[in-house]
Amino acid sequence: MKSILCICISTLTILTSNAQEIFFDDFESYAGGIPTCEIWSSYSGDPNDGSGIIVVDDISIDNLSGYVGPGSVQDILMNLQNQSAGDYTVRWEMYITAGSTGYFNIQGMTDNDPITGCIMAGNNNQGIFNSSNLFFNEAGARPGIFEDSTTEEEGSYPEDQWFPVTIYFDLTGGTSTYQISINGNLVNQNPVPFQTDNVLGAINFFSIDGMNDYWIDNVLFTGGTLGIEGVFTSDNLSISPNPVKDILNIRSTSSVDKVEIYDVKGLLVISEIPNRISPKIDVSALNSGPYLVRVTIDGVSKAFKVIK
Numbered sequence: 588m589k590s591i592l593c594i595c596i597s598t599l600t601i602l603t604s605n606a607q608e609i610f611f612d613d614f615e616s617y618a619g620g621i622p623t624c625e626i627w628s629s630y631s632g633d634p635n636d637g638s639g640i641i642v643v644d645d646i647s648i649d650n651l652s653g654y655v656g657p658g659s660v661q662d663i664l665m666n667l668q669n670q671s672a673g674d675y676t677v678r679w680e681m682y683i684t685a686g687s688t689g690y691f692n693i694q695g696m697t698d699n700d701p702i703t704g705c706i707m708a709g710n711n712n713q714g715i716f717n718s719s720n721l722f723f724n725e726a727g728a729r730p731g732i733f734e735d736s737t738t739e740e741e742g743s744y745p746e747d748q749w750f751p752v753t754i755y756f757d758l759t760g761g762t763s764t765y766q767i768s769i770n771g772n773l774v775n776q777n778p779v780p781f782q783t784d785n786v787l788g789a790i791n792f793f794s795i796d797g798m799n800d801y802w803i804d805n806v807l808f809t810g811g812t813l814g815i816e817g818v819f820t821s822d823n824l825s826i827s828p829n830p831v832k833d834i835l836n837i838r839s840t841s842s843v844d845k846v847e848i849y850d851v852k853g854l855l856v857i858s859e860i861p862n863r864i865s866p867k868i869d870v871s872a873l874n875s876g877p878y879l880v881r882v883t884i885d886g887v888s889k890a891f892k893v894i895k
Contacts, residue, residue: 607810608827609668609675611836614651614804617642624705626806627653630662630714630791632700632707638662640792643802646682648749648865652804655689655792659799663792666706667808669696670758670787677790678753678825678838679806680865685746686730687800689723690793692716693754693765695781697788709788717781717788718765727798733769738779742769749804749864751840755812756787763787771823771840805838805865824882830894833871837882839864845883848893851876870895 612626621627621639629638640653640663655661667677683689695715697706708714719736722729723744733742744750750770757764757778763785764778792803807827823840837843843866848857856878859868870878873895880891 608829609808609810610806611808611827612806613649613836614642614647614653615649617651622653624666624703626666628664628666628700628703628705628707628789630664630708630712632698632705632712633703634663634705635703640803646802648680648804649867652682652802654802655794655799657794657797657799659794659796661792661794664694664697664706664708664789665792665806666697667787667789670756671785672758673810674759674812675756675787675808675810676753676812677756677806677808678751680749680804681744681752682749682802682804683723683744683746684800686727686798687724687746688727688796688798689801690795690799691721692791692793693718693721693781693787694789694791695784696786706789708791714791715783715786715788717763717783717786718779719782721767722795723801724798726796733767733774735767735774735779737782738775740774740776742767742772742774744770751838754790758785758787761785805836807838824884824889826880826882826891826893829891831870832895833869835868835870835880835893837861837866837868839866839882839884841884843882843884844886845881847881847883848873849879849881851878 624634627640628634643654695717696709698709700707722734724730753768755766763781766775825838827836843861846859850856875895878893880893881888
């Protein structure tokens, strides 16, 4: 077992992704209400004026999530920090009730509100739109269908359950582009050019109409891609943070059957059977050092090197 473990750890630099985590937000640190504006702000720059995201405990992956309700009131900005070079991936879990609508768009350069210190929409608060409208069930007429209005490409999503939304951004060329995946399936078959500027400023979640009703959880923003070569991809399995201190987050689109953690001697130190999507593993009792984490889904396993 010891020799096998050493081989696995030495080869994991090839198997794991090139992603560098910028932030992860599962809303669990917010004791209800409105989160701080380091990540979440609003178009106006004042997320406390009723236009920001609302932290709730009714539908969530763990205990808390972010809610975007009906009525064209909420106009939320998720701060992606005005990136202008490199490549990035943002991923979140989304839950839309049956028959309800949802909406977001991609914003360019944002400004800072001089009073609140939070980001606000750029272009004198008019916004800089680097995508057109990105609809879930537009006008309530297309349940279960996502559409990118720029390309008219579509994807499907399940109602009344969590599903992943992933966007890959390439800012390395002369024209910045994005590609969206919904529920693990690529919507944009070709990279879509940004429409206005080449800056990745924010995701704008807007309560588009009276049928708007959705929740957001487990938001992950990284530099690079989340992909893992082989059976699993960025849209069905990833882990963070790494190095880890107390809680290891396993992001998955399918129920995780088993999580096993081995130390450098090849001894099994943690074994859990979560039987749930995107479980969290408590590793606070482990000593500092390298570990091998084996995640099994539907009888197929993937190994990760993790540093405690």
